[in-house]
Amino acid sequence: MKLSARNQMKGSVTEVEMGVITAKVKVKIDTPVIITAVITKEAAEDLKLKVGDKVQAIVKSTEVILGK
Amino acid sequence: MLLDVMPKAKIWLEFEGESLLGRGGAKLLESIEKEGSLTKAAKNLNISYRYAWGYLKKIEKRIGEPIVETFKGGRDGGGGMRLTPLGKYLLRKYKRFESFIEHALENSELWEACGFSIPDKNRLSGEIVNVETGDSAAFVQIELKKPFTLTSVITTKSVRELEINEGSQVKIFIKSTEVMVDKPEQL
Numbered sequence: 001m002k003l004s005a006r007n008q009m010k011g012s013v014t015e016v017e018m019g020v021i022t023a024k025v026k027v028k029i030d031t032p033v034i035i036t037a038v039i040t041k042e043a044a045e046d047l048k049l050k051v052g053d054k055v056q057a058i059v060k061s062t063e064v065i066l067g068k
Numbered sequence: 069m070l071l072d073v074m075p076k077a078k079i080w081l082e083f084e085g086e087s088l089l090g091r092g093g094a095k096l097l098e099s100i101e102k103e104g105s106l107t108k109a110a111k112n113l114n115i116s117y118r119y120a121w122g123y124l125k126k127i128e129k130r131i132g133e134p135i136v137e138t139f140k141g142g143r144d145g146g147g148g149m150r151l152t153p154l155g156k157y158l159l160r161k162y163k164r165f166e167s168f169i170e171h172a173l174e175n176s177e178l179w180e181a182c183g184f185s186i187p188d189k190n191r192l193s194g195e196i197v198n199v200e201t202g203d204s205a206a207f208v209q210i211e212l213k214k215p216f217t218l219t220s221v222i223t224t225k226s227v228r229e230l231e232i233n234e235g236s237q238v239k240i241f242i243k244s245t246e247v248m249v250d251k252p253e254q255l
Contacts, residue, residue: 007242013234014217016227023227025154025220027238030214037208037247044176044199044206058081058248060189064220065241066091068230 006036009057025066077169081162088127094162096120097155100136104148127158190218191250208249 035057043054049055080090089097092113098250099109110120121175128134135155140147151159172178218240 003241004243005241006244007247008241009240011218011238011240013232013236013238016232016234018224018253019226021224022221025222025232025238027218027220027240028215029173029218029240030215032211032213035192035194035210035212035242035247036244037175037210037249038244039206041201041204041206042209043249043255044201045206047249049199049206049208049249051196051199053251055090055194055196056208056250056252057192057194058101058189058250059192059211059218059246061219061221061240062199064190064213064218064233064240066220066226066230067239067241068232068236 006038009034015046017037025059077173079159079162079165079169082130088128088130089162091166093123094125094159094166096123097135097151097159100149101151101159102148103154106136106149109149121249132219144167192216192218206246210249 009029009031014028015024015026017024021059037057045046047055078091081088095113096109098113099112100106101108103112106120106124107117110117113120124136128136131154133154134152135158136149137152138147138149163169169242192212193211193214194210194212196208197211200207219239230238
């Protein structure tokens with residue numbers, strides 16, 4: 001089964017913090033990757049995004065799915 | 069590099085310009101309300117009866133009204149202590165403010181609006197290698213050259229079911245629509 005998620009990468013777990021309902025898992029990714037973001041046209045224009053720009057990709061930790 | 073620190077705050081109630089009730093005092097009032105006894109409350113909080121009593125009397129002296137009252141009978145028949153309506157009011161006020169501040173501290177949008185970023189989000193630095201713009205959306209590809217760490221918050225159940233431990237090799241999946249882009253001001 002293939003998944004539609006454009007961002008798929010392999011890593012190794014460095015830390016697991018267990019809570020009652022949720023847990024925090026830290027994963028280290030060693031290889032260079034290309035992250036894909038789909039944002040609104042307005043946002044791209046507001047930030048004047050172009051090739052070569054130094055930017056930050058931001059992801060909420062609750063939106064990072066793990067597979068094993 | 070972001071240091072994994074969390075902002076915290078202490079609050080206290082002030083009366084006529086001076087501190088009246090802090091966290092310790094609120095805990096004492098709460099315990100008195102719950103236990104119906106100063107002896108039990110002081111024991112629970114690991115403070116001496118004498119200190120607790122002195123603390124309460126100091127507050128009462130400043131506001132000129134009792135915040136606690138003793139009564140005969142009680143649960144074991146030995147008498148007890150309870151909060152007066154004013155004592156209850158003070159405790160409620162403290163708890164409401166504490167909850168308000170905690171809520172504000174956890175509000176990551178509020179922090180970002182003030183120019184801070186708190187580490188409940190992953191911020192990965194890289195360079196744009198591709199931008200394609202459509203009618204309403206834009207497709208942006210960012211190259212991350214250096215090794216990085218991602219934090220994932222998942223259910224504890226999943227951690228157990230997948231047997232995720234330190235050293236586990238895992239795969240990460242993130243939808244492109246859940247990746248935000250920020251371009252910090254070039255200094």
